Amino acid sequence: MSIPADLKYTASHEWVKAEADGTISVGITQHAQELLGDMVFVESPAVGRKLKAKEECAVVESVKAAADVYAPVSGEVTAVNGDLDGSPENINSDPYGAWMFKMKPDSAADVAALLDAATYQVVVDSEAH
Amino acid sequence: MTLKTTPLNAAHRAMGAKMVDFGGWDMPVNYGSQIDEHHQVRNDCGMFDVCHMRVVDAKGDGVRAFLRYLLANNADKITSPGKALYSAMLRPEGVVIDDLIIYFMTEQWFRIVVNAGTADKDIAWMKEQATVHAPNLTITSRDDLAMVAIQGPNARVKVWEVLPQTRAATENLVNFQAADCGEYFIARTGYTGEDGFEVMLPKEGVEAFWYALNNVGVKPIGLGARDTLRLEAGMNLYGQDMDETVGPLESGLAWTVDLKSERDFIGKAALLANPPTKKLVGLVLLDRGVLRGHQKVVSAQGEGEITSGTFSPTLEKSIALARVPNGVQIGDTVQVEIRDKLLNAKVVKYPFARNGKAVVSL
Numbered sequence: 001m002s003i004p005a006d007l008k009y010t011a012s013h014e015w016v017k018a019e020a021d022g023t024i025s026v027g028i029t030q031h032a033q034e035l036l037g038d039m040v041f042v043e044s045p046a047v048g049r050k051l052k053a054k055e056e057c058a059v060v061e062s063v064k065a066a067a068d069v070y071a072p073v074s075g076e077v078t079a080v081n082g083d084l085d086g087s088p089e090n091i092n093s094d095p096y097g098a099w100m101f102k103m104k105p106d107s108a109a110d111v112a113a114l115l116d117a118a119t120y121q122v123v124v125d126s127e128a129h
Numbered sequence: 130m131t132l133k134t135t136p137l138n139a140a141h142r143a144m145g146a147k148m149v150d151f152g153g154w155d156m157p158v159n160y161g162s163q164i165d166e167h168h169q170v171r172n173d174c175g176m177f178d179v180c181h182m183r184v185v186d187a188k189g190d191g192v193r194a195f196l197r198y199l200l201a202n203n204a205d206k207i208t209s210p211g212k213a214l215y216s217a218m219l220r221p222e223g224v225v226i227d228d229l230i231i232y233f234m235t236e237q238w239f240r241i242v243v244n245a246g247t248a249d250k251d252i253a254w255m256k257e258q259a260t261v262h263a264p265n266l267t268i269t270s271r272d273d274l275a276m277v278a279i280q281g282p283n284a285r286v287k288v289w290e291v292l293p294q295t296r297a298a299t300e301n302l303v304n305f306q307a308a309d310c311g312e313y314f315i316a317r318t319g320y321t322g323e324d325g326f327e328v329m330l331p332k333e334g335v336e337a338f339w340y341a342l343n344n345v346g347v348k349p350i351g352l353g354a355r356d357t358l359r360l361e362a363g364m365n366l367y368g369q370d371m372d373e374t375v376g377p378l379e380s381g382l383a384w385t386v387d388l389k390s391e392r393d394f395i396g397k398a399a400l401l402a403n404p405p406t407k408k409l410v411g412l413v414l415l416d417r418g419v420l421r422g423h424q425k426v427v428s429a430q431g432e433g434e435i436t437s438g439t440f441s442p443t444l445e446k447s448i449a450l451a452r453v454p455n456g457v458q459i460g461d462t463v464q465v466e467i468r469d470k471l472l473n474a475k476v477v478k479y480p481f482a483r484n485g486k487a488v489v490s491l
Contacts, residue, residue, distance in 0.1 A: 037353065038164040040440040041419050041447075059468065061419040063163050063440050064353055085417075092162075 002030045009120035016072045025099035031124045033095045036062040039088040044080035073110035075103040135180035136332045140339050144349050152246040154181045156352050163353035167442040171485045174281030175350035176342050183248035184274045185241040189266040192239050202385045207233040213305040217377040219396025225371045227251050232307045244367050275335035277328050284325035291341045322362025322483040357439050363480030370436040370450055381409035411479030412449040416472040420449035425466040430456035443482040
């Protein structure tokens with residue numbers, strides 16, 4: 001199970017990457033894409049939308065099921081990855097490259113407080129039967 | 130609860146399957162990519178573990194007359210040996226107990242294949258009816274048999290590579306016909322819209338058969354692709370597209386129900402007394418998104434509901450079966466409610482795809 005050490009995570013299986021410009025990129029983890037299977041549709045939040053932490057803000061749909069994606073922290077959406085409209089399968093082939101949206105977080109401390117890789121590993125392990 | 134397993138459980142795990150709880154059975158949902166498996170069947174061939182489905186043998190004098198009364202479709206339609214018939218089995222109220230396939234073998238033997246989740250209630254119902262109408266018949270659940278479906282344009286050739294001794298008996302089978310080849314019962318039937326065989330054989334031999342097929346290049350296919358394949362082929366799934374709350378006429382099965390002949394069958398009077406107000410149609414989503422079961426359909430003629438929806442790998446669009454008011458016409462545009470938004474979908478005549486190609490026109 002691939003969980004890059006340089007990213008932050010949520011218990012709802014989003015990964016968060018702190019970018020140099022102070023924004024964060026958000027996607028779903030390897031574990032999440034594997035649970036869902038082949039992706040066929042992504043619905044992104046509107047740029048400029050203000051999100052509260054843990055708010056439903058995007059949807060990924062695989063052949064099998066739809067799943068909500070949650071805002072990892074509070075902040076404003078600054079960009080969405082338009083490539084995923086035509087190629088949602090990028091989430092399967094490269095989950096940590098296929099960012100879904102970028103946010104400007106209200107507080108850098110909120111980002112720092114997200115799960116680290118080791119803690120997220122514990123979350124994933126606890127879900128395995 | 131402990132999940133039930135088929136004799137192929139260890140083989141699935143060895144082949145990298147992702148296993149899921151499917152109605153109490155521990156079954157493979159995919160072995161990697163559901164979409165790849167779907168295309169594999171449309172373009173070449175693949176094999177499915179369908180051991181969870183139940184084979185039932187009805188034997189004795191008068192078995193045809195019994196089935197003529199038991200089932201909504203007419204057993205008299207199958208007269209050449211091995212010929213198969215798809216039918217709904219109804220309650221007297223006209224609702225669907227199950228859909229099944231019967232094979233005419235001899236006037237003393239019909240074979241019946243029923244769904245996994247309904248097998249026990251089906252057999253109980255058959256026995257109850259036989260007690261009243263045909264007490265000399267024996268109805269036997271063949272729990273000693275396993276079943277594998279091999280589907281796709283190259284499926285039959287691959288089966289003959291593994292079972293060359295059955296080729297002569299199965300080469301001339303027409304669609305929906307089976308041959309009893311001793312240890313192997315081979316039917317040219319399936320649930321994918323492709324050519325192929327469904328093979329019944331003793332449980333003890335099924336794992337070796339599975340690996341032998343794999344050795345000649347037949348890839349295992351999970352239940353995920355089985356669902357997208359059957360939906361593209363416009364085939365109903367019991368429990369989703371119909372159940373004991375609806376009748377066959379509002380489930381797209383009018384073609385299997387003969388109300389015009391003199392023949393009486395269980396449920397006929399109820400069907401005649403209650404003409405349907407809804408019907409099953411195909412939908413293709415015009416906007417972006419994915420149709421799913423239970424989404425609300427909004428039309429000028431009233432509301433309906435999606436019974437099965439998915440993303441079609443062949444059409445690369447989302448498709449669905451939906452139960453809508455009778456007035457909705459092929460070619461209409463209706464709306465489907467997805468997460469509080471109304472998206473446009475076109476009403477189409479299904480199937481959506483057969484024999485490797487899209488057949489629906491937009």
